[in-house]
Amino acid sequence: MVADPRYGFETRAIHAGQEPDPRTGAVIVPIYQTSTYAQDGVGGTREGDYEYSRTANPTRTALEEALAALEGGRHALAFASGMAASDAVLRTTLRPGDHLLLGNDVYGGTFRLIDKVLTEWGVNYSVAALSDLDEVRAAMRPETKLIWCESPTNPLLGIADIAALAELAHVGGAKLVVDNTFATPYLQTPLELGADIVVHSTTKYLGGHSDVVGGAVITDSDELRERLFFLRNSAGAVPGAFDAWLTLRGLKTLAVRMERHCSNAELVAEALSVHPKVERVYYPGLAEHPGHSMAAKQMRRFGGMVSFTHVDGEQAALNVAARTKLFILAESLGGVESLIEHPGRMTHASVAGSLLQVPPELVRLSVGIEDAHDLLADLRYALDAS
Numbered sequence: 001m002v003a004d005p006r007y008g009f010e011t012r013a014i015h016a017g018q019e020p021d022p023r024t025g026a027v028i029v030p031i032y033q034t035s036t037y038a039q040d041g042v043g044g045t046r047e048g049d050y051e052y053s054r055t056a057n058p059t060r061t062a063l064e065e066a067l068a069a070l071e072g073g074r075h076a077l078a079f080a081s082g083m084a085a086s087d088a089v090l091r092t093t094l095r096p097g098d099h100l101l102l103g104n105d106v107y108g109g110t111f112r113l114i115d116k117v118l119t120e121w122g123v124n125y126s127v128a129a130l131s132d133l134d135e136v137r138a139a140m141r142p143e144t145k146l147i148w149c150e151s152p153t154n155p156l157l158g159i160a161d162i163a164a165l166a167e168l169a170h171v172g173g174a175k176l177v178v179d180n181t182f183a184t185p186y187l188q189t190p191l192e193l194g195a196d197i198v199v200h201s202t203t204k205y206l207g208g209h210s211d212v213v214g215g216a217v218i219t220d221s222d223e224l225r226e227r228l229f230f231l232r233n234s235a236g237a238v239p240g241a242f243d244a245w246l247t248l249r250g251l252k253t254l255a256v257r258m259e260r261h262c263s264n265a266e267l268v269a270e271a272l273s274v275h276p277k278v279e280r281v282y283y284p285g286l287a288e289h290p291g292h293s294m295a296a297k298q299m300r301r302f303g304g305m306v307s308f309t310h311v312d313g314e315q316a317a318l319n320v321a322a323r324t325k326l327f328i329l330a331e332s333l334g335g336v337e338s339l340i341e342h343p344g345r346m347t348h349a350s351v352a353g354s355l356l357q358v359p360p361e362l363v364r365l366s367v368g369i370e371d372a373h374d375l376l377a378d379l380r381y382a383l384d385a386s
Contacts, residue, residue: 147176
């Protein structure tokens with residue numbers, strides 16, 4: 001089996017779940033663009049138990065097998081979006097009266113889902129700096145059932161000790177969820193560090209080309225897989241066959257893309273750290289980053305995301321975001337093209353006024369795979385003009 005972890009990451013990304021089609025010999029997994037399947041008899045499905053594409057689809061199955069192989073998990077389930085995946089995890093692991101511990105630097109959409117939707121369902125939450133284990137211990141309650149972690153975080157690139165968090169969660173009878181979107185399984189495999197559940201917005205690096213929206217959940221738990229599968233089938237938050245195919249295509253080049261993303265981001269972070277218009281750079285690859293040593297321990301490299309604050313405040317930060325030419329002003333991240341955004345006004349507007357509010361002078365970069373010297377010149381021009 002190509003999913004065997006003894007195969008290298010790049011080999012699994014290209015082959016796991018993607019054997020040549022046995023009928024035609026097609027090397028690439030076909031797009032099974034069908035809603036339903038002929039059955040051998042009433043209640044009798046053919047090989048693969050395919051009966052209706054909300055329940056299962058062969059293209060989606062191939063994607064799930066590949067995702068599980070890359071994250072080192074037994075099960076993977078693909079969803080229509082990253083938020084659909086997160087919602088499914090929350091609804092299958094929490095019940096009214098339960099408590100959730102949330103990192104104090106988390107994606108605005110995740111916070112909005114928990115703060116505006118889950119609380120109406122009777123779920124309680126509190127916020128803690130997950131990089132501070134003493135603060136995590138103090139925040140844990142008898143009714144805590146879940147710790148929701150991002151590492152690196154969005155948008156301040158904070159780093160948490162995943163293995164230590166997993167131990168704290170399990171001692172308290174809770175599960176640890178790690179949103180691995182920023183790191184990808186190429187850089188970090190949280191299940192191997194003790195996490196119970198990994199979630200992804202496959203829209204980002206896994207798809208890699210800004211042309212598809214999707215999400216995924218990976219776990220070793222048979223019970224959780226069955227509950228997630230039941231909820232997904234009941235609620236219907238499934239990706240279509242073409243979306244699954246696009247994501248599967250993206251996985252094939254994930255390793256080589258991430259190497260270039262990381263190399264470019266390292267150069268960008270170093271250049272920003274000495275620019276007079278930059279107050280602070282948030283990038284775990286810099287030695288002065290508080291999570292640098294932990295990131296070096298649990299990650300292969302430091303990722304393609306860089307954030308920084310402008311010395312002249314919010315308007316200057318907005319000016320930078322408006323003046324780049326190669327860095328496209330847009331939300332999302334992880335595509336081959338470089339993107340720039342203002343989190344306070346864009347991706348993290350939903351946390352304004354909360355404990356998770358981001359600095360108004362913050363700029364976030366998704367560093368693409370273009371020529372690094374061109375990207376550096378673009379940023380210098382925008383900063384010098386700000």
